[in-house]
Amino acid sequence: MTIAVLCPVIPEGLPLALLLVAAALWVARLLFSRQVPIVFSLAGAPILVATTYGLIRYGLSPVEAVARQEWLLGSSAALAFFVILNNLRHRWQVTVLTWVLAGIGLGVALGGLWQMLWGGAPDVRVAIYLELIFPVLAANALFSRRPYSARLALLLIGLVTAGAAYLAFDYGAWGGWIGALLVLTVYVIRRRTPRRRWILVGGVTLTAVLLGIFVVDRALRQENFWPRQELAATRLAGWRSAVDIGRQHLWTGGGPGMFRWLYPAHRRTQDQLEFAGNEYLQTFANYGIAGLVLGMWCAVTFGIEVFQILALRGQRYSSSTPSNRYALAVGGLAAFAGLLLVALWNTVSHLPGYLLTAAVIAGATLTSGVKHRGEDPDDNGPLGTYNVFEMKGLAKWAVSGTLTVVILLLGSLMVKTYPAAVFRQQGDRHRAALQWAEAEKSYRRAWAFDALHYETAAALGDLHAARAAWATDQTQELARHAVTWYDRALTRNPYAADLHIKLGRMFDLLGQRATAAAHYHRALQADPRNAAYLAQLGLHELRWGNQPGALAHFQAAYELRGPDPLPERMLQHFDQFAP
Template sequence: MQVDIQRMDEVLEKVCLALLCLILVFSTLAFGAVRATEFAVATGLVLLALVLWLVRLWIAPNPRLLWPPVCWLTLLFGGYALVRAHFAPVQHEAQEEVLRVGVYALFFLWALNNLYRQEASRWVTLCLSLLAVGVSLYAMVQFVTGDTMVWHLFKPATYAQRGSGTFAYPNHLAGFLTLLLPLAITFTLAGRLNYPTRIITGYAALIMLGGIAVTLSRGGWLAAFVALVLLAAALFAMRQYRIPVLVILIVIFLGGIWFYGQAQEKIKRRVAAAFDRGHDRDPRWRLWEAGIQLWQDSPWWGHGPAHFDLVYPKYRQPVNHTQLRPNFALNEYVNTLVDYGAAGVGILTLAVALGLGGGWRAWRALSHSIHQEELRGGKRAFLMGAGIGWIGLLLACVTDFHFHLPAIALTAFALLALMCGHLRFATERYWVPLSRPTLFFFSLSLLMVGGFLGVRAWRSAEHAYWQRQADRAESGAVQLAALHRAWEAQPLSHWVAHQIGEYHRRKSWRQEGDYINQARTAMEWFQRAIELNPMDSYALIRLGMCHDWLGEHDLAEPYFLRALELDPNNYYTLANMGWHYFQRRQYRRSKVWFAASIRLNWWDNPTAYAYYRAAERLWHEKP
């Protein structure tokens, strides 16, 4: 019977390994799992993995957990995020963020406790190398052909001339490949692999370099360069790897010269843009300045999970480069400071330090067990490659928000878990035996947390699905029905409330049926949107417009003024201030607001142009 249990456990361990690879491959190929529907699938796979974990614990004769100090920090940050979300001003965004944090935390703990053998590291490295090859080749095709699609969806037009692979944002591909590139190189040089497998990982490393190049990501290039320098320095210290390292550096140098010759103009434009000053400087600098100001408003606890985009408009700079919605600060550290404050950043910093420190400790232990100049067995090769890859990703986070992309976060935490799993070669002190009562309590806690996250993920996916159906609807009735289904799935979504209000407002303005009641209905939904998101200037503007439409100009003005207070340097807010005074027939005053709006957006602002000309004509005609 004991043999049967051991075989069953071995089978379950292999299933866990296959499931880990499936999660990483799916999340990467499915647009980075950035959309709620794809992330729900990844969440379901993680929950299935937790069930397998519990089965393995319950069939084991002596169940135990591998629980290094980083696990406590993981739980601490998860709890901190949950508390901060509970007190956040906007619940919808905060809860969506907590869902992802919870999934990442459970995924890390599961991978750490189920895939700590050397075979797991080898197979995960090979899987990720092949995945990176496919994504990089796709990015090269996009770069050469100018393809504007990612699978069947269009990516933003500004990235049409850059390779992004299966991600919408080229910089995310650069960060993803920077994380994996050192791992492919160390396994090629030092892993205990047969020659065909080494050829595969070596080929993967070369293709990854090409993939990073075609992203035209300046931050990605710099992060990859630093990671390669660190890797070369570490390998060069070992005598038997000096010649291979020199060969690799020469190949990279020659490849860089060839690529520069092929894409010289694009590279020059990208590099020159990084050094622009004055009005044309990179919007990143403006976002970082605004982010620091936002953090100073709430330095210890932050504004709330996923709140940067919600609170940013108050500090938007009055230039045309800041008019679009940023979503993130384009700097993971600034973004995290704004969302979680110094306390949250401190917990995360300590967690990452303990995780990478665990890998370093395992490296030291393995150094004493084998010859000092060898990376025999692949253990140290994995630790070196994964550790330097993490350093490269952390450097790339200075210019982008890589950990907000689920595919990158899941891949990074999988590698960190496998690194920490190597601690079992350094010490036995982190194994925690579980008695049956303790195992029962642990299992119950895991099922409760998993069930909570599963329900959240399902509702989030359902909400996103019906929103997409509303966007695709060809008739107003179908669109309204889909929006109400989305509202039922997620009644905390201020954006859905705004969309329902906008549907009724437009119907009222077309004077279809009882337009007064339609306007009143729209106002009710806009009021709900404001209650759910007090920082939503757009709902305030729409509510004021409905009052103006009904001739209630005095009631409308406070809403426009409040919107201006929340987003004072937005061309849309300024244009609607002008529209409000135009309705009040204060044409001279409205012209001032329309002119200010045009100064911030002169390329796509038809409302301000049209009303400015109308206000000028009516002002001259006014007796």
């Protein structure tokens, strides 16, 4: 639980590996206990179906390495949800979770504020991550029965996280904060202590007014405060491209993680978009209508369960009675509402820290509706509507075996994915420092771990291409090695049109004009509105003495208004520039 929450500040593979260790301990508990209660909530069914559907789409994906990363994160988040739901207890463990969230939230907030104070650009990931943390801290400060000093500390930390997220000036994160604050405000108003209720509402209103004044003042001082027309156009273009991709693969989508590779055929801007900028449209593009329906099913069932917990609690107790379970349920509901709004302007499913933390908070929230023997909870009697099965005999072995298979599958994928990524990053650092031997050694280690990943093969091709530019006495040999590795990368990811451009350059170097031209044209077939590709084809024609053809390609690239100044400079060089 703690490691999953710590995901934003530690290497990506470590929390997933430790999550598998936690799941393995759960399996051991199932096997070595006579009777073990298994908690299966209403949201469990759609999560299992969605994970199974993701596994099927992963198996059918045209690029295994691209789909693997996304399915690993999604299935790990589902596993974290079930581990937390079945093993979290409302004694000291929820207290640990709350303070771990507070500590990580404070650290992330202070880091974001430090970055902004020293003139750095605000990190959007800070804002959207803190949107998950703040509602839980605020709800515990407002509704829990923790000591006054603890609630005050949580409130102060919550205010720091709110300030850091607000100053990041991400409009999507602001929408999430508004949603979370609305949910918290509704439950504050429902409390039957009028004096405290209206003091809190007045404080929230005053804070909102002061922040609004600050925003207006900053907007008047900075001309580029509000979203620029170019940014809005890029975001809208990404949305439209996602719709086009989803319509082309209506029911099942293009595949996990495939938006980046299918986007060039539906390009509407010269920006190289990796994500749609909207989680719902990203899901539609990658998983089709089936993925959207499953996502809505998960969201609706989670909301229904939390409302059931709060409604049953409200029938039995006064709304002014402090309760740790009630605070956790309200905080989880507020974070969930904020997440739904954040997803309108951001793509968050590729962020391990956000995804795993959301799964941990969701699982912990639903534990507010289940009671285990021997607990000393806030309330007497069960809350919520849960199915708690006493597992024994064949059923216990079946559940344990299924979990073991899942752990082994995830473990086998993680063992080759994350070590390869570490060695690949190490090789990139060596290559940037022109340490050719060390870079090749690191890349080959990455290749030994994961020979299916196109990025490793492409990196080895880039390495040999860079060496060919420096070692003039070995240019031909190194260029041929680069071609070999680019071919291997292209075999593993035929959607990577950039590899055709790199192959074209190598064949130009080898003096094979026709083969080089064929690769440039294949790249343009895959991405016909890419100004950079047209400019590279122009350079190819210029290299072989075809100046009219080169100028035609430079003119076409310039008309697409790409960010690369090369077409304009080449047109000016040949006195053919006409703005």
